[in-house]
Amino acid sequence: xxxxxYQKLVKKHTPKPxxxxxxxxxxxxxxxxxxxxxxxxxLYGLWxxxxxxxxxxxxxxxxxxxxxxxxxxxxxxVAVAKxxxxxxxxxxxxxxxxxxxxxxxxxxxxxxxxGANIFKLAGTVILYGVVAVYFFGLLRILIMGG
Amino acid sequence: MIYLNAFLFCGTICLISQLILDxxxxxPGHVTSLFVIIGAxxxxxxxxxKFVLYCGAGAIIPITSFGHLLIHxxxxxxxxxGPLGLAFGVFNLTSAGISIALVSAFILxxxxxxxx
Numbered sequence: 001x002x003x004x005x006y007q008k009l010v011k012k013h014t015p016k017p018x019x020x021x022x023x024x025x026x027x028x029x030x031x032x033x034x035x036x037x038x039x040x041x042x043l044y045g046l047w048x049x050x051x052x053x054x055x056x057x058x059x060x061x062x063x064x065x066x067x068x069x070x071x072x073x074x075x076x077x078v079a080v081a082k083x084x085x086x087x088x089x090x091x092x093x094x095x096x097x098x099x100x101x102x103x104x105x106x107x108x109x110x111x112x113x114x115g116a117n118i119f120k121l122a123g124t125v126i127l128y129g130v131v132a133v134y135f136f137g138l139l140r141i142l143i144m145g146g
Numbered sequence: 147m148i149y150l151n152a153f154l155f156c157g158t159i160c161l162i163s164q165l166i167l168d169x170x171x172x173x174p175g176h177v178t179s180l181f182v183i184i185g186a187x188x189x190x191x192x193x194x195x196k197f198v199l200y201c202g203a204g205a206i207i208p209i210t211s212f213g214h215l216l217i218h219x220x221x222x223x224x225x226x227x228g229p230l231g232l233a234f235g236v237f238n239l240t241s242a243g244i245s246i247a248l249v250s251a252f253i254l255x256x257x258x259x260x261x262x
Contacts, residue, residue, distance in 0.1 A: 019168045026164035027157040034156025034204030035149045041203040056206045057242055063207065064247050072254040085164040088174045089181065090156065090207045091243065098247045102255035114255055118248065121175060125212065126244075128179040130236055132186040133216045137224060137232045140190050 022084055029086035037063065060091050067092035071099040097121035152204025155197060159208040178209050185213030215239040 037059050044055040067087075070076040076096050080087050087093060101120045105113035119126070163177050172180075185208075188194040194214040197205040205211060216236055223235030237244070 019165070022168055023161050023164045027161040030160025030208075031153035031157025031204075034152040034201070034207055037156075037203035037207045038149055038152040038201075041206075052202075056203060057239075059203050060206065060243050061246050064243055065250055068247065068250040068254055072258045085160045085167060085174075085177075089160050089163045089178065089209055091209065091212070093174065093178065094209065094212070094243075095247045095251075099251040099254055100260075102251040103258065103260040106255050106260065114252065118251065122247075124175050124179050125182050125209065129182040129186065129213050129216045132183040132213060133220050133236055134232055136186050136190050137217060137220050138229060140221065141224060141229055141232075 025083055026085040029083040030089065033086065033090055033092075063090065063092050064095040067095035068099040071096045072103060076100075094122055094125060148200070148202045148204075151201040154204075155201040156204040156207055159210060181208070181210045182213040182216075185210030186217045187213075189214045189217045212240060212243075 040062060041052065041055045041059045044050055044058050045052060048055070048058075050058070067076060070079070076087070076092075077100075080096070087096070098118055098121075101117050101122075102114050105117040105120075107113065108117075159181070163181065166172055166177055167174065185194060188197075188210070194205070194210070198211075198214070216239070219238030219240065220232045220236040222231075222238065224231035227234060
């Protein structure tokens with residue numbers, strides 16, 4: 001069996017993800033999370049008499065806290081395996097990556113373990129976000145004057 | 147109405163990401179980075195502000211809003227200080243999220259053990 005045939009065989013036996021079902025689940029759960037956040041934002045506005053913008057930040061913080069705690073308890077990974085993107089793309093995925101890195105590298109020590117690895121997965125979001133902002137920001141200043 | 151918009155916007159973003167993950171070899175890390183860049187890009191022309199206006203928290207929750215918040219903070223200070231303001235303000239609006247995520251992750255790592 002040459003290499004090409006082997007690749008073919010591997011491809012044939014790799015389980016195909018259920019694309020349609022996964023997409024529908026991601027859409028539905030992601031949408032529910034969006035609506036729930038909107039509800040939370042309006043409730044925060046009512047309870048604390050906050051402007052919408054600050055209430056929005058508080059919603060983000062709430063989701064981050066919930067996601068961190070669920071990650072530490074091991075519930076988040078089970079949920080991600082079921083609903084996929086619906087929990088990775090919202091800010092919960094960001095919190096999950098930081099908390100899971102902190103827990104995973106705890107055994108390697110506080111500085112070389114937790115400290116050095118806490119941004120291991122979330123760092124990519126921050127890096128490319130900041131690089132994009134510098135690039136687009138300068139572009140906007142040059143073209144539109146700010 | 148805003149609840150429906152929030153549902154549709156957040157759901158669509160998750161749907162697109164799921165389709166990318168299932169049909170290409172990209173990992174969640176690739177997709178989130180891509181979405182942050184798209185969020186920052188959409189904000190150049192103020193398009194993302196419109197999404198936030200009509201979809202409320204549905205547009206604030208996805209990771210695309212991270213890029214939107216980064217560039218908003220940067221442009222706010224850039225309007226006062228010039229191009230150098232980009233450096234001063236880039237984390238202004240996202241610092242709350244990042245710091246809470248870091249502190250809660252640290253405290254949880256202190257008191258709990260990883261589950262596999």
